[in-house]
Amino acid sequence: xxxxxxxxxxxxxxxxxxxxxxVNKTTSNKYHSAFKAAKKFYSTQQSNxxxxxxxxxxxxxxxxxxxxxxxxxxxxxxxxxxSTVTKETVMQKYLAIALIMNANKxxxxxxxxxxxxxxxxxxxxxxxxxxDATHLLTNWKASAVPSTPPTPNPNDQDRxxxxxxxxxSYNQIGYICTSTN
Numbered sequence: 001x002x003x004x005x006x007x008x009x010x011x012x013x014x015x016x017x018x019x020x021x022x023v024n025k026t027t028s029n030k031y032h033s034a035f036k037a038a039k040k041f042y043s044t045q046q047s048n049x050x051x052x053x054x055x056x057x058x059x060x061x062x063x064x065x066x067x068x069x070x071x072x073x074x075x076x077x078x079x080x081x082x083s084t085v086t087k088e089t090v091m092q093k094y095l096a097i098a099l100i101m102n103a104n105k106x107x108x109x110x111x112x113x114x115x116x117x118x119x120x121x122x123x124x125x126x127x128x129x130x131x132d133a134t135h136l137l138t139n140w141k142a143s144a145v146p147s148t149p150p151t152p153n154p155n156d157q158d159r160x161x162x163x164x165x166x167x168x169s170y171n172q173i174g175y176i177c178t179s180t181n
Contacts (some may be wrong), residue, residue, distance in 0.1 A: 002174045003015060019085055031160050033179070038131055039070075039148035040062050040097075041062045041063060041069075041098070044058055044059050044062040044102055044104075045102050045104075046102060046103045047104070048104060050104070050107060052137050052138050055102075055104075057101065059099055059102065059168060060097075062072040066169060069094060071087060071090050071094065074090050074093075074094065075087060075090050092128065092129045093126075093128050093129075094098060094130060095130050095133075096126065096127040096129055096130050096132060097126055097127075097133075099129065099130060099133040099134065099137070100112070100115070100126070100136065100137065103137050106135065107140075107142070108140065110143065111136070111137075111140050111142070132160075
């Protein structure tokens with residue numbers, strides 16, 4: 001029995017999305033459609049002025065054809081660790097990372113670095129679901145920007161020009177102190 005005759009709402013919504021994207025059974029080139037879907041998915045970046053909710057909604061619309069991502073090897077690797085893993089579980093992990101990595105670079109690059117550094121020391125703190133990723137992005141607080149280093153002493157340039165060799169020592173804070181004696 002065809003899905004159109006059993007009033008499958010998910011099928012209907014997917015069909016509408018495909019039609020509005022210019023894809024149908026008679027005129028579509030599957031390779032072209034797959035390329036366009038992948039391009040749309042990977043180019044969905046959060047802008048500087050866009051909030052998490054708006055970004056998430058655009059991201060969600062871009063993933064309707066995320067099946068162009070071949071999860072076969074990821075599922076096989078996960079099944080070695082956990083035999084009960086499903087395609088949906090693997091897809092959620094993949095989409096969670098995609099959402100994090102497509103978030104605004106200016107705001108979230110410290111988060112990307114933290115997650116990557118944690119992974120290097122054996123702690124995988126990447127979110128496992130899109131919901132977890134959204135929660136992390138919404139609540140992420142970047143650490144305060146360190147204060148700028150002290151301004152160099154203009155007399156240092158004068159000493160270099162006179163040929164005198166300054167003695168170098170470090171104070172308790174770690175700043176370089178120089179003396180011409």
